[in-house]
Amino acid sequence: MTSQLLFYLIIAILVVNFLVDKWLDYLNSTYFDHEIPEILEDVYEDQEYYKSQDYKKENFKFSSIISIFSFLLTLAFFFYKGFAYVDEYARSLSDHPIVIALVFFGIIMIGSDVLTTPFSYYKTFVIEEKYGFNKSTKGLFFIDKIKGWVLMILLGGSILALIIWFYQQTGKNFWVYTWIFMAAFSIFMMLFYSSLIVPLFNKQTPLQEGELKSKLEEFAKKVGFNLDKIFVIDGSKRSTKANAYFTGFGKKKRIVLYDTLIDDLESDEIVSVLAHEVGHYKKKHVVFNMIVSILMTGFTLFIFSLLIDSKLLSNALSVTEPSFHIGLIAFGVLYTPISEITGLLMNYISRKFEFQADDYAKTNFGAIPLISSLKKLSKNSLSNLTPHKAYVFMHYSHPTLLQRVQNLNS
Ligand SMILES: [Zn+2]
Numbered sequence: 001m002t003s004q005l006l007f008y009l010i011i012a013i014l015v016v017n018f019l020v021d022k023w024l025d026y027l028n029s030t031y032f033d034h035e036i037p038e039i040l041e042d043v044y045e046d047q048e049y050y051k052s053q054d055y056k057k058e059n060f061k062f063s064s065i066i067s068i069f070s071f072l073l074t075l076a077f078f079f080y081k082g083f084a085y086v087d088e089y090a091r092s093l094s095d096h097p098i099v100i101a102l103v104f105f106g107i108i109m110i111g112s113d114v115l116t117t118p119f120s121y122y123k124t125f126v127i128e129e130k131y132g133f134n135k136s137t138k139g140l141f142f143i144d145k146i147k148g149w150v151l152m153i154l155l156g157g158s159i160l161a162l163i164i165w166f167y168q169q170t171g172k173n174f175w176v177y178t179w180i181f182m183a184a185f186s187i188f189m190m191l192f193y194s195s196l197i198v199p200l201f202n203k204q205t206p207l208q209e210g211e212l213k214s215k216l217e218e219f220a221k222k223v224g225f226n227l228d229k230i231f232v233i234d235g236s237k238r239s240t241k242a243n244a245y246f247t248g249f250g251k252k253k254r255i256v257l258y259d260t261l262i263d264d265l266e267s268d269e270i271v272s273v274l275a276h277e278v279g280h281y282k283k284k285h286v287v288f289n290m291i292v293s294i295l296m297t298g299f300t301l302f303i304f305s306l307l308i309d310s311k312l313l314s315n316a317l318s319v320t321e322p323s324f325h326i327g328l329i330a331f332g333v334l335y336t337p338i339s340e341i342t343g344l345l346m347n348y349i350s351r352k353f354e355f356q357a358d359d360y361a362k363t364n365f366g367a368i369p370l371i372s373s374l375k376k377l378s379k380n381s382l383s384n385l386t387p388h389k390a391y392v393f394m395h396y397s398h399p400t401l402l403q404r405v406q407n408l409n410s
Contacts, residue, residue, distance in 0.1 A: 003315030010316060010333045011078060017336055018071045022064070028384075028391035029060050036385050037402050039409070043375050043385060052382040055131050062127060066119050073115065083329055084318040097168065098161050101325040105160060109152065117145065128239065131382060136238040147200055159185070164324050167308070175305035179298045186294065191252045194231075204231040204256065212267040216255075219271050223364050225278050229254035236260050241381045244270075246277040249286060264380055269373035272365050279360025285353045292349075296342060303338075304331050350397040355407055367408040374404055 032053060036043070044052060077083065090103035124141060128134040136144075162181065167174040189197075198204060207213050207230040220227035235243065235258035242261040248254055255274060262270065280286060304327075307313060313330040314322040361370050378385065378401050387400055399407070 001312065003312050006312055006316035006330075007078075010330060011075070013333055013336055014071070014074060014078070017340070018067070021067070024388075024391050024394055025060065025064065028388040029057075031386045031388045032056050032060075032384070034386040039405055040375070040385050040402055043379050043401075048379065048382075051131065052384075055127075055382045056384050058127055062119075062123065066116070069119075070112075070116065073112075078317070081318040083326060087319050087323070087326060097323065098164050100323070101160060101164050102157055104325045106153070106157075109156075110149065113145075113149070133240050133381075134238075135236055135240060140238070144201065151197075151200070167324050172305050172309065174308075175298075175301035179294075179301050182297050182301075183294045186290070186297075190290065191248055191250075194247050194252075194254060194256070198233070202237065203234045206230065207232050207257065212262065212270060215267050215271050216274055219275060219365060220278070223275075223278060223282070225281070226253075227255065231256045232259050232262065233257070234259055236263075242377055244273050244277065246280065246286070249281075253281070261377075264376055265373050266369070268366075268369040269376070272361055272370035272373055275361035275365040276357045276370065279357035279364075280353065282360060283353070283356050285357070288353075292346070300335065300339075303335070304328075307331055307334075344394060347393075347395070347397050351399050354398050354404070358404055358408055362408055371405055371408050374401060 036049075086104055086107050087100075090100045090107070093103055094100055121141065124134055124136055125138070163174065163178050166177040166181075170177060194204070207216070213230065216230060217227065231254055233256050235241070240260055242264050243258045244256065244261050246253070246255050255277060257270065257273075261273070265273070308324065308327045308331075309322070310327070311322050314320070314326040316330055317326055319326045358370065361367075377383075383401065385401060387396070392400055398404075
């Protein structure tokens with residue numbers, strides 16, 4: 001294979017990926033006005049339903065504009081040898097491979113973030129604002145941005161530096177050391193994410209004593225789930241959309257409820273949400289996901305290690321001197337067909353798991369409060385109740401509301 005052929009293969013992957021994505025979005029949009037299934041008719045009042053239609057359509061239009069813009073930008077970068085220019089510039093600053101790679105990715109990442117910031121600003125302060133979701137202020141928006149950058153530079157930068165160091169020390173075998181490190185890092189993050197990263201952006205407070213807390217504890221006790229940490233997070237700082245999640249394992253496990261969730265739902269409904277989360281834990285979904293993601297990281301790194309030395313990768317991007325960072329960019333694109341397939345598989349498994357967690361909640365607590373909480377949450381986030389099957393198959397990590405309600409009713 002010649003480097004020119006590889007270049008066109010990269011472009012072809014980018015184009016096909018883009019077209020498939022747009023086609024799915026389009027299919028989904030043709031279902032926007034479909035009739036709402038009978039068992040979901042009570043989700044929206046008329047007025048809210050019209051609002052949800054507008055919200056869907058506006059988001060569809062807006063995300064199409066963003067993706068066309070970033071697709072064209074990416075293509076231009078490839079065709080006009082953008083990576084070669086940035087590489088050359090980074091090499092003019094230092095001879096050290098780690099410094100070159102850090103400067104290279106720093107420019108690419110911060111550059112693309114700066115270019116997309118106007119879009120996320122518009123999304124937050126125009127679209128979300130218009131539909132009453134936005135609670136963030138302009139100050140908070142930019143402080144979040146800066147914190148995100150600092151985190152990316154410190155954490156992302158040191159991880160990248162370490163991986164390149166492994167590569168310098170051990171050559172092709174770097175993948176084994178990187179794999180071990182990444183596995184340890186993701187376990188560490190799972191344990192300490194809530195106490196190290198979340199506090200940079202949000203405040204978490206233990207749930208106050210009261211009816212809700214005793215109901216949650218009573219349920220946890222009944223099913224033999226050791227729950228000593230229930231936290232409330234101030235999600236209302238940024239958005240009215242509600243959520244709840246479960247994090248950590250062993251002694252570090254905790255359940256985190258958005259303050260917006262507590263405002264929106266009755267206490268029985270919140271217990272049903274907890275029951276669903278406990279279901280994930282009891283059915284070992286948390287451990288399964290962890291193991292699969294570690295195995296997949298290993299697989300990806302191994303494939304990358306087979307190609308990293310090839311001059312072809314760098315030449316395809318018009319860079320004469322092969323390097324880790326240029327190889328990573330080319331590999332990143334070449335690997336998309338595989339990551340699309342693994343992503344599809346993971347979504348499929350995740351949807352199965354959601355049914356299992358719902359079944360667990362149904363058996364151990366009851367279907368009715370879970371159905372009403374799912375409906376309320378859908379209503380309050382103006383969810384699409386009529387997604388297209390193909391779109392769901394490709395993109396949904398959760399079954400549709402209709403499927404979940406049908407399953408809970410059965
Ligand atoms: Zn779930």
